[in-house]
Amino acid sequence: MSGIVCRAASIALTGLQGTTVMVESAISQQLPGIAIIGLPDASLAEAKLRVRTATSQAGMPLSDRFITVNLAPASLPKHGSGFDLAIALAALAASRHLPATGLADVAHLGELALDGALRRPAGLLSSVAAARNLGFLRAMVPESCAAEAALVPGIEVIAVPDLASAVAWYRGERGRGRAVSPETPTTASAEAETHDARADIADVVGQPEAVEAMVIAAAGRHHVSLLGPPGAGKTLLATRLPTLLPELGDEAALEASSIASLGGSPLLQLVRRPPFESPHHTASAASIIGGGQGIEIRPGAITRACHGVLFLDEAPEFPRTVLDALRQPLETGRIEIHRSRIRTVLPARVQLVLAANPCPCGNAGSPDTAVSCACTPRTRMSYRQRISGPLADRIDLRLTLHRVSKVLLDDPNEQRVTSSQLRERVVRARAIAAERWSGTGWTVNAEVPGSWLRSQRLRLPRADTAVLDQALARGALTLRGYDRVLRVAWTVSDLAGADRPRRTEVAQALVLRGGDLA
Structure with missing residues (x-):
């Protein structure tokens, strides 16, 4: 034998x-x-x-x-x-x-x-x-x-x-x-949903501007930072963002399902809802970025959130090395893991949401609280600088929130829109963007390079970008920030059903980039 x-x-x-x-x-x-x-x-x-x-x-x-x-x-x-x-x-x-x-x-x-x-x-x-x-x-x-x-x-x-x-x-x-057969019907499982189906944007009270900003973020897959005192609704807004996102297409669903299958539980259906990951601020760099022992590579939170939302609550409390490790995958949409005996590339096309208090006690610059800030100016500056400038420069929408007053809380005439209603707007805006970028490999505005938006074919008139050009000239914006404002402006235009951004959309996008965390 x-x-x-x-x-x-x-x-x-x-x-x-x-x-x-x-x-x-x-x-x-x-x-x-x-x-x-x-x-x-x-x-x-x-x-x-x-x-x-x-x-x-x-x-x-x-x-x-x-x-x-x-x-x-x-x-x-x-x-x-x-x-x-x-x-x-x-x-x-x-x-x-x-x-x-x-x-x-x-x-x-x-x-x-x-x-x-x-x-x-x-x-x-x-x-x-x-x-x-x-x-x-x-x-x-x-x-x-x-x-x-x-x-x-x-x-x-x-x-x-x-x-x-x-x-x-x-x-x-x-x-x-x-x-x-691949067409064999499978039994749907309630546990297959990656986010609570009962969550709805209607749960957010008294923050209409922030809700509209989250719609813009969902439509263009833009990164968001939320700055405000405790109780202003930062976590609530972040957890409701996935409810505004459309279901994943076949290719994205298969990739998200493949990532989920690396765990020990079998899947009964493809992951169609965008995943949501919210690691604790004590998480290590390996748990966020990915890693493993020896020759085994385990995906981190940024990969598990691929095609969905990665939410870092209390972002300044994360180690700075962890936060700065996000800079490259936010630009490239992938994370490269190198070990002595092995190298691999994992997908990391995520929408990042950062939430932070203005200072350690949370009361700095808050006019609607009876509690004054007890932090020194140096403490406040040191706290906010835990989010580095290069990372903050990659954030498209920077929102500053305030606590909701009791008057707004009790207002019986307040109109609250639901996630399903806003999701329809997001789907329409994404369809417009997908048609515009067809044949390029991009599907949402956040993926489009700035050089493309500034090209002869898509360059906006000087009269419409004057306020943006002035901000760049006086150093208030980097060139990366300039390009990100243009992307947001195109998203605002898509939500409005316009053929291109005008001066109003560019100004709105520039305002939404205010409220810097760094």
Whole structure:
């Protein structure tokens, strides 16, 4: 039996990036045993015990000779138990329990139980999506999570409950494994929503200007900072922003779902609502940006919030190194993670919302409170400078809030709009922007480079940008700030249904950039 080399395919994930791993199995004339080589981690090295026990329980004991399992490419570190199914099938093929042909054409994903049953590996949806992108036409997955794998279009999913059924499928007994179509209906789950469905912008009382600013932010996917005393409604506004955002398109929903699948819970449907992440201010840089131990990369809050909202409450309380680490991904829409043995790129197309008090006690500059500020000028300055100038320069809308008076709170004639009503405005504005930027790769105004907005084709008349040009000339704006004001002006114009921004929209966008945190 020596000399037979059998190969089965699987997928290695580095963040969301997938690599084809060819599991090679060969038998040599040595004492019985199994060795796994190719830079496996501890959980993957333990697969030899799971595989030998599971194959025996399934009535297909492995060869009584030494089995060498190689995970190619050998230079790529591998981690996790998702290779168990491919290792078992390659070893069984080398032991003559099933034909070796066809194993390399199917991506095998699954963790083995000792009785031969298959369990869901972490990141199943991401692995199936990566397999499709790598050219695989079929993926074999545990039957318990076949509905999740079928969410990925363009690849046939073979669902098998256990190892014996997987072997029977390759033997031609197709009744032991079933193909799951991507169009197979799935049961919707209330837990699949990433944000409280009962939340509504109508909960915000007495802040009509701030509500309108949040509509502008939602329409153009602009970053927002909220400055105000405790109780002014900063957190309430931030948590209601996702309710104004439209549902994710197919491509964005698949990417957001792939990120969510890296956790331990299976998905029953694609993530259609924009995600919302609100880490505590004691969070480390790795938990916000992403990281991990050894060769395993775990996405941080900025990646989990991709296509949604990342809310940093009490922003000055975050370590400055954490805040400054956001600067690059806010510009590029991705985060690069470098480790000594591995490098990966994770998506980070988020809408950032910062909330801060004006000082440590929260009462500085607040005319509507009976409590005076007890902080020294130096303390107030030091507190506000915790948000660096380069980060603040990347914020499009800077709102200063005040506490709501009791008169407004009790006003019976106050008209409150709902999130669904405002979301319709946001959807219309985004449709206008998407049509304007069709063919460019951009879909919202926040993604458009300033050089494009200042080009001959889209440059606004001098009479309309005079106030903006003056602010740039006297140093009140950087060129980055100039471009961001233009983006907001285009969003205001889209909400109004105009063909382009005029002087009024440019002035409004410039005013909305006031109230700097730095």
